[in-house]
Amino acid sequence: MIDMAPYITVAIIIGIGLYICMFKSNLIKIVMGISLIESGVNLFLITLGYRHGAYAPIFTMFNGGIMTLPTPQALTLTSIVIGVATTALLLAFVIKIYRHYGSIDAKDARRLKG
Amino acid sequence: MSFMDQLPILIIAVPLLGAFLTPILGMMSKKLPRYTSTLFLAVSALLVALMAFEVYGGDGTPIIYTLGSSDPTPFRIVLEIDAFSVFMAIIMAGVSLAVSIYSWSFTDKYTGQDKFYTLILLVVVGSYGMTLTGDLFNLFVFFEISSIALSGLVAFRMNRGESFEAAFKYMMYSTLSGLFLLFAIALLYSQYGVLNIALLAQGITADGFTPLNKVVLALLIGDFAMKAGAVPLHMPSPYAYSESPGGISTLFMAASQAGLYGLFRASFTLFGGAISSMGYAAVGWIVIILGVLSMFIGVTMALVQKDVKRLMAYHCISQTGYILLGVGVGIAVLGDATAMDRYGKAAIEGGLFHTINNALYKGLLFLTAGAMFYATGTRNLNEMRGLGHNMKITTMFFLIGAIAISGIPPSNGFSSKLLIYESVFQFNPALSAIAMFVSVLTLASFVKVFYSAFLGPKMKDKEIKEVPSSMIFGMAILVAAILAFSLFPGLVLDTLIKPAVEALLRAWPIPGGV
Amino acid sequence: MRKSIALGALLIFFGFLLVAIMNIHSFGYPTNTAMDDYFIRNGQEQTGANNIVTAIVFDYRGYDTIGEATVLFTAVAGVLLALRKGGEEE
Amino acid sequence: MKPMSVIVRTMTRSLYPFILLFGAYLVVHGHLTPGGGFQGGAVAASAIALAIAAFGGTKAYHEKTLALFESGGLLFFLSLGLIGMGVAFMWNFLAGSGSLFGDPVAYGSNPGYLNTAGTIPLMNIAVGLEVVGGLGAIMLAMGSYAFDEDKEVSS
Numbered sequence: 001m002i003d004m005a006p007y008i009t010v011a012i013i014i015g016i017g018l019y020i021c022m023f024k025s026n027l028i029k030i031v032m033g034i035s036l037i038e039s040g041v042n043l044f045l046i047t048l049g050y051r052h053g054a055y056a057p058i059f060t061m062f063n064g065g066i067m068t069l070p071t072p073q074a075l076t077l078t079s080i081v082i083g084v085a086t087t088a089l090l091l092a093f094v095i096k097i098y099r100h101y102g103s104i105d106a107k108d109a110r111r112l113k114g
Numbered sequence: 115m116s117f118m119d120q121l122p123i124l125i126i127a128v129p130l131l132g133a134f135l136t137p138i139l140g141m142m143s144k145k146l147p148r149y150t151s152t153l154f155l156a157v158s159a160l161l162v163a164l165m166a167f168e169v170y171g172g173d174g175t176p177i178i179y180t181l182g183s184s185d186p187t188p189f190r191i192v193l194e195i196d197a198f199s200v201f202m203a204i205i206m207a208g209v210s211l212a213v214s215i216y217s218w219s220f221t222d223k224y225t226g227q228d229k230f231y232t233l234i235l236l237v238v239v240g241s242y243g244m245t246l247t248g249d250l251f252n253l254f255v256f257f258e259i260s261s262i263a264l265s266g267l268v269a270f271r272m273n274r275g276e277s278f279e280a281a282f283k284y285m286m287y288s289t290l291s292g293l294f295l296l297f298a299i300a301l302l303y304s305q306y307g308v309l310n311i312a313l314l315a316q317g318i319t320a321d322g323f324t325p326l327n328k329v330v331l332a333l334l335i336g337d338f339a340m341k342a343g344a345v346p347l348h349m350p351s352p353y354a355y356s357e358s359p360g361g362i363s364t365l366f367m368a369a370s371q372a373g374l375y376g377l378f379r380a381s382f383t384l385f386g387g388a389i390s391s392m393g394y395a396a397v398g399w400i401v402i403i404l405g406v407l408s409m410f411i412g413v414t415m416a417l418v419q420k421d422v423k424r425l426m427a428y429h430c431i432s433q434t435g436y437i438l439l440g441v442g443v444g445i446a447v448l449g450d451a452t453a454m455d456r457y458g459k460a461a462i463e464g465g466l467f468h469t470i471n472n473a474l475y476k477g478l479l480f481l482t483a484g485a486m487f488y489a490t491g492t493r494n495l496n497e498m499r500g501l502g503h504n505m506k507i508t509t510m511f512f513l514i515g516a517i518a519i520s521g522i523p524p525s526n527g528f529s530s531k532l533l534i535y536e537s538v539f540q541f542n543p544a545l546s547a548i549a550m551f552v553s554v555l556t557l558a559s560f561v562k563v564f565y566s567a568f569l570g571p572k573m574k575d576k577e578i579k580e581v582p583s584s585m586i587f588g589m590a591i592l593v594a595a596i597l598a599f600s601l602f603p604g605l606v607l608d609t610l611i612k613p614a615v616e617a618l619l620r621a622w623p624i625p626g627g628v
Numbered sequence: 629m630r631k632s633i634a635l636g637a638l639l640i641f642f643g644f645l646l647v648a649i650m651n652i653h654s655f656g657y658p659t660n661t662a663m664d665d666y667f668i669r670n671g672q673e674q675t676g677a678n679n680i681v682t683a684i685v686f687d688y689r690g691y692d693t694i695g696e697a698t699v700l701f702t703a704v705a706g707v708l709l710a711l712r713k714g715g716e717e718e
Numbered sequence: 719m720k721p722m723s724v725i726v727r728t729m730t731r732s733l734y735p736f737i738l739l740f741g742a743y744l745v746v747h748g749h750l751t752p753g754g755g756f757q758g759g760a761v762a763a764s765a766i767a768l769a770i771a772a773f774g775g776t777k778a779y780h781e782k783t784l785a786l787f788e789s790g791g792l793l794f795f796l797s798l799g800l801i802g803m804g805v806a807f808m809w810n811f812l813a814g815s816g817s818l819f820g821d822p823v824a825y826g827s828n829p830g831y832l833n834t835a836g837t838i839p840l841m842n843i844a845v846g847l848e849v850v851g852g853l854g855a856i857m858l859a860m861g862s863y864a865f866d867e868d869k870e871v872s873s
Contacts, residue, residue, distance in 0.1 A: 003656065007649035014297075015642045021290065022634045027282065034289055035660045041297050048304045049664075052656035057680035059672055060750045060830035067680070069664040070671075072303070074684040075251055079296060081756055082258050085703030086289045088856050089262060092707040093269060093282040095863060100275030109279050123807040127800065130698065134792045137705075139783050181691045182808040191691045229709040236702045243695065255695035259702055266706025278710070304652050307660030326651045329644055423703050669825070676813045676823045677749035677835035685754065690808040693841075694795060697848055701792055704852040708781075711859045715848045 004045040013040035025106040027094045031087060039084040045072045045079065116421035121165050122179040122193045125203065128158045128240050134233040140228025147221060148221070151231035152214045155238060157232040159207035162242075169200045170613055178248070178625045186625035187477050188310035194248025194625070201247040201466065201610065202375045209368040210238045213361040216481055216588025219581070220360040220488060230270060234362075236263040237369050244372045248625070250299050251309045253376065256294060257341065261288035267365070268358045280353035287350045291337040298333035302328055311384060312622040314616070319387030319621075323394060327385075334380040335400065338486040341373025344438060347405040348431050352415075352560060355427030356493070360484035361588065363423060367430055374437060377401070381445050382618045390448040398446025404547055405438030413555045421493045422483050422563060427477070429519065429559065432552060433472045437496045439549060440465025440534040443541045457537040462615045464533030467607060471526045471599065475518035478592040485581045485589070487568060495566050502568035504578040509568050511589050516564060518596055520557035526599035529607075721774035730772040737765035745846035749835035755842040759849025766854045770861045779858055787851030795844035798837050812836035 013036060022031030025061050049072030055062070057070040132154030169177060176196040180186045182257060214234055221227050240260025247253050265288065266531045269281035303309060306317040314441040318327055336347065343351035351370075355363045381389070381397060389397055412432030419425035445461035485508045486501060487493050502509040518525040521532075531553060539546040573579070580586075599606055653659045667680055667688065677683040685693050721727065741762030748754030769778060802809030813836030814822040821834045832839075 002866035003654050004649065006655050007652060011642070011645040011649050014645060015638075017667045018638060018641060019683060021286070022638055023631070030286060030667065034286065034293075037290065037293050041293050041300065044297065048300060048652075050656055051658060051661075056752070057668055058750075058752065059678040059680070059827055064827070067668050069658060069661060070667055070680040070684050071309075071664050071689075072300075073681045074689060075303075077681070077685055077754075077756065078251075078255065078403075078689075078692055081696050082255070082292075082699050084760075084853075085262060085699045086258070086285070086292075086367050089266065089703045089710075090282065090285055090289070092710045092856075092860065093265075093278050093285065095860065096269070096272070096278040096710055097282060100278065103468060109275070120803055120807070124804075127796065127807065130694075131793075131796060133698070134701070134789050134796060137789050141782060141785075178805055181808065182687060182802070182806055184805045184809075189666055190688050226709050226712045229705045229712070232705050233702065233709070236698065236705070239698065251689075252692055252695065255699065257694050258699050259695060262699060262702045262706060266702065266709055269706070269710045272710065272712065281710075301648055301652070304658070305660070307658065307708045308663050324651065325647055332644065662756045672823055672825050674813070675810055675835055675838060676819075676821065677838050678823070678830055679749050679751065679754075680830065682749045682750075682754050682838060682842075683835075686749075687808075687810050687813075690799070690841070693845070694799060694808070697792055697795060697845055700849065700852045701788065703789060704855050707856050708859050711863045 007044070010040050010044040010047065013037075013043065027097065027104045027106060030106075031090045031094065034090070035083065035087055038079070041081075042076050042079055045076045048072050117162075118168065119179075121161060121168065122177065122195055122246055123181070125158055125161045125165060125246065126239060128161065129154050129235045129239045129242070133232050133239060136228055136232040136235065137531065144227060144372050147228045147231040148214070148218050151235055152211070152218075155207075155210050155214050155236060158238070158242070159211050162203045163209040165195065166200045166204055169195060169197055170609070172378075173618060174613070174620065176617070176622055178623070180625060188308060188313045188625045191252050192248040192310065192313065192625045193246050194622055195246050196620070196622070197613040198375075198378070198466075198617045199245045201470070201614040202371060205470055206238060206241040206245070206368050208591070209364060209473055209477050210234070212477065212481070212588045212591040213365045215308050215591070216361040216484070216585050218584040220484065220585060221432055222308070224270070224359075226270070229244065230267070233263045234365065235269045237267070237365055241372045245375050248311050248622070249309050249409040250302065250311055250314065254292065254295050254299060255313065257372075257376070258292050260372060261285070261341070264288075264354075264366055264369055267352050267362045267577075270359050270362070271357070274357075277357040278358035280350070284350040284354040287340055287347065291340040291347070291577060294333050295337040298337070301330050310625065311379070312624045313517055315384050315387060315621060316624065318385060319391065322388050322392055327388070328451070331380070331385055331397065334384075335377060335389045338373045338377035338380065339404055341370060342377060342402050342434055343370050343373070343431055344434050345411045345431065348412075351431060352424055352427040355430065355480075356421055356423040359479055363427070363480040363484065367476055367480065368473055368590050370434070371469060374434070374469060378441055378618060383622055386448060386619070387621060389445065393449035394606050395446045395449070398442050398448070401438050401442030401445055402545065405435045405442050406545065407435070408438060409433060409435030409549065409552045412490055413552050415558065416559050417555065422486060422495050422498070422567065422588055423480070423493050425495075425559065425563065426483055429479075429556060430472075430476050432556065433468070433476060433519065435552075436531065436549065437465045437472065437533055439538060439545060440468060443538055446447060447541070457540040459615055459619075460533060461537035461541065462539055463607065464530055464612050467530035467533060467611050471518065471530045474592050474596050474599065475515045475527060478511060478596065479515040479519065480583070481592065482515060483588045487584055488575060488581050488585070489578050490573070495563060498573070499570040500568070500572040501578060503572050505580050507580060507586055511593055512564065512568065514593055514596060516560040518600070520560055522551045522557070524600055526596055526603060529603035531602075722772050726772050730768055734765050737768070738762050741765070741846070741850075745842050746832070746839065748829040748842040749838045750832070755845025756849055758842070759846040759866060760853060762846070762850045763853035763857070766850075767857050770857060779854065781855065781858060784851045784855040784858065787847050788855060789851075791844045791847030791851060794839055795848065798841055798844065802837070810836040810838070812840075
């Protein structure tokens with residue numbers, strides 16, 4: 001059970017993020033929930049690539065031994081940048097929604113209810 | 115290597131180059147981006163046409179292009195292009211060209227035109243990238259490009275709060291579905307250690323439906339159904355369609371087709387082997403149920419709308435349902451060779467034919483709705499009347515689109531719907547009856563729109579003029595395609611659709627042939 | 629009513645997640661590593677980069693990286709479009 | 719937004735070049751050590767964020783310059799990919815060629831030589847430029863939007 005701990009952490013992080021996205025009406029909180037899910041998925045990718053007792057896959061000053069899987073790390077790099085981009089755009093929309101309605105609560109906006 | 119060998123990547127690189135150049139060109143002159151972006155789109159459409167000749171002229175094996183190496187290997191990213199990929203790319207090429215020409219006049223009174231055309235090019239890049247790739251993670255990257263660019267475009271009209279709400283909502287849903295798509299990809303990677311679609315399909319076929327693979331398939335269907343705008347994940351689509359400016363609704367609809375592409379690719383190429391070897395009809399039934407729900411809920415919601423673009427958006431959801439119904443029947447009979455030959459292939463053909471028809475007439479209807487908004491400044495059907503007096507060309511175009519979407523013979527909508535009715539009837543008569551009923555409701559809804567917007571006395575408070583010629587020209591491209599498809603449905607079916615269906619049913623070869 | 633449906637959906641989804649994570653290979657012992665072992669063994673000679681992750685990001689999967697850079701470019705264009713001054717010119 | 723206190727401004731003035739230098743180091747050594755174009759670009763862009771926050775203004779940066787950085791970096795990246803089309807798009811045409819960044823590397827541990835990895839360092843630089851321009855433009859847009867709002871509230 002204890003060796004499954006990283007995966008369970010991932011499930012919990014994603015679950016919390018999803019809960020926030022579904023039940024909170026504050027738009028900033030929704031963006032944070034999305035970021036949380038994204039962190040969960042990135043963590044999941046990284047845990048998939050771990051090999052027991054392995055070092056980072058970099059040959060500079062490498063002292064021998066096995067290496068972790070490099071592909072998940074590369075995928076995570078890509079996914080992080082995509083996450084930055086989406087978060088920036090979502091926040092820009094929140095700024096504009098605030099400008100128009102004077103509120104960042106989804107209940108005050110006309111079409112974001114529910 | 116010759117020019118033809120580099121064709122697959124050039125289809126993506128040309129609009130990408132255009133997108134990177136557009137901000138610089140926009141600094142030089144305000145009107146330059148609109149012409150250069152159309153030029154880049156035209157060049158890439160030409161490349162897609164060349165690609166189509168090559169793929170459709172071949173023996174049916176996909177063209178494989180390995181990035182960064184001369185020898186094909188599944189460890190690198192590959193582009194794997196069969197007739198179905200090119201089929202979807204053709205839809206995007208035609209529609210995007212019409213939209214960019216249409217937008218010339220439409221965007222005249224707005225600022226930020228260079229960004230607008232950059233984003234149009236990027237939506238096209240996203241769709242091409244999704245349809246041409248042979249690597250699952252790469253599909254995710256282009257999925258994100260397409261959704262981010264689309265939500266940027268939805269927020270183009272910045273004087274209204276509603277457009278930002280719609281953009282936020284669409285962005286939120288598409289980001290979530292993108293993240294779960296990534297999660298599904300990670301689950302596949304954890305089992306097979308590769309990302310190439312052909313290699314993954316081989317592994318999945320060998321393993322069958324393990325619990326993990328069931329979760330993956332459920333996530334993939336959910337994600338792509340959201341992108342395609344199918345019920346029950348259709349919530350952001352009507353808002354986004356109705357708030358996007360003019361031609362962007364059409365582009366939006368064409369980009370949603372990439373979601374359908376992903377859905378079909380996942381259920382045929384990726385999981386088709388497992389489904390057919392285990393005779394697993396449940397997947398097909400899930401897609402059918404999604405389709406029937408979309409059809410029915412879409413059209414009933416459309417009947418009560420006052421906003422002309424909202425109404426058309428709900429019809430778009432309803433038409434997506436037809437496609438899912440047709441192809442879902444094909445997925446359900448994947449394991450049954452006799453049923454597949456008897457009606458399964460016809461059902462998929464009907465679904466794919468409806469995909470391209472839907473893109474054409476729905477695209478045309480969205481463009482006419484944009485023209486109505488351009489002329490009257492409102493989208494409310496109760497405030498519009500008598501547009502037929504002064505906007506004769508738009509009225510004619512609207513009629514053509516409405517006839518086609520209602521499936522009245524001899525339109526192209528009729529031929530694809532007939533194909534779906536006939537084949538679905540042999541699978542389950544009740545589904546066919548629902549589809550026909552929905553078609554009648556569609557007709558009723560469009561009669562209502564035509565009656566209230568185009569007939570009746572002229573609007574008194576406003577001088578209504580026909581829209582500028584570039585908007586007419588953009589619509590005329592789609593009208594010409596609709597007329598051609600209506601006149602020669604058999605020819606289109608044989609040359610364009612049937613090879614695509616064959617390609618969809620065939621397993622992809624592994625690059626480098628392991 | 630609406631909330632209970634959403635809660636049900638959330639719980640079902642969480643169940644999905646749990647089913648998924650219970651069936652993955654145990655942590656630290658990945659099963660199919662042919663592709664990654666190929667990168668570790670050949671990445672340095674083929675690309676000349678000591679950092680295998682960089683070799684993958686910019687060489688083996690360089691096409692993804694150009695897509696990723698495009699995502700950032702798209703988001704910047706979207707932000708600048710949303711926050712631009714002006715709007716509809718009269 | 720008002721400028722922050724004199725301590726913050728002085729510290730920002732002295733730290734600013736070092737943050738940029740560290741970003742550049744991460745970019746250039748991307749193929750040898752952890753880091754690369756995105757990470758280095760993000761570090762360098764944080765210098766811009768710091769300056770905007772400390773001096774309370776966005777006058778020091780021009781939107782067009784940042785846009786040029788961004789488009790220029792991406793065009794450089796894309797053209798590196800397109801040059802490789804003699805074999806295939808994104809082909810690493812400099813690796814092992816003996817010319818710029820072209821020293822061959824044997825399998826195994828080494829201290830790390832800068833003149834290796836072919837197009838990878840060039841692509842890192844291209845991406846670094848793009849990220850500085852892109853993130854900088856986002857922060858500039860959000861910053862100046864916030865300052866506009868301040869003006870409206872006060873007047």
